[in-house]
Amino acid sequence: MTEIRHIVFDIGKVLLHYDPSLPFNRLIPDETERQWFFDHVCTSDWNIEQDRGRTWEEAEALLIDTHPDHAENIRNFRRHWHEMVPHAYDDSVVLMERLIDDGRDVTMLTNFAGDTFREAQERFAFLKRPRGVTVSADIRLLKPDRAIYDHHVKSFGLEPAATLFIDDSQKNVDGAKEAGWQAVLFTDPATLKRDLTNLGVIA
Incomplete structure (x- = not known):
């Protein structure tokens, strides 16, 4: 060697x-609803694309177009990122x-x-x-x-x-x-x- x-x-x-659930334990108190949000809205596959270079603005717009009822919490992902670390x-x-x-x-x-x-x-x-x-x-x-x-x-x-x-x-x-x-x-x-x-x- x-x-x-x-x-x-x-x-x-x-x-x-790093734990993205930390702020969302407060923002979405219901565990089932919170898990659904991570499984279907702000997913790991969605988040990794920001690591690949996609802007947060593009990422948020994409999800808000598909899930308009969750617009605030979609924006909260970046807004509260500091709490995740x-x-x-x-x-x-x-x-x-x-x-x-x-x-x-x-x-x-x-x-x-x-x-x-x-x-x-x-x-x-x-x-x-x-x-x-x-x-x-x-x-x-x-x-x-x-x-x-x-x-x-x-x-x-x-x-x-x-x-x-x-x-x-x-x-x-x-x-x-x-x-x-x-x-x-x-x-x-x-x-x-x-x-x-x-x-x-x-x-």
Whole structure:
């Protein structure tokens, strides 16, 4: 196995907590109605297209045309996005910053809408510490598409075999491996620390 010289972090559910239900627990108190809204209106498939670069204005207009009775809560998805990301995973951040402080080459690769990522960077200063980031919306590519991994390699001058990717999604981990990277599935900071130790990244 090639020695790891580059470490690439995902962001959502690795460094930052993300849960779109948080504001909607208040906005749509009825659990059945709230679940219907996420299953049929503001679905995961709808939301991922903002990560691919579709604007919120386009996204909202599309849904409001189909579900005019839910217009207010459709707009509430972006309006209350900050509540969906209430805190960082401090122990994960400590690990990432330790790698940076040790002189390791650390970058980030994330499926994220452009404007919400910029908002997150202002709220969580540690997101500005790595050498750089590939944001899916900025290049209109999504994990686990092979092209986004290749784009990141080219952008930051990485050697795939010497690159370790950390992501909470198995399909994204598999996508990295198919692109020639090393990769580990994030479940919790303690497991990540053990993985990094076993791989010789940290002592």
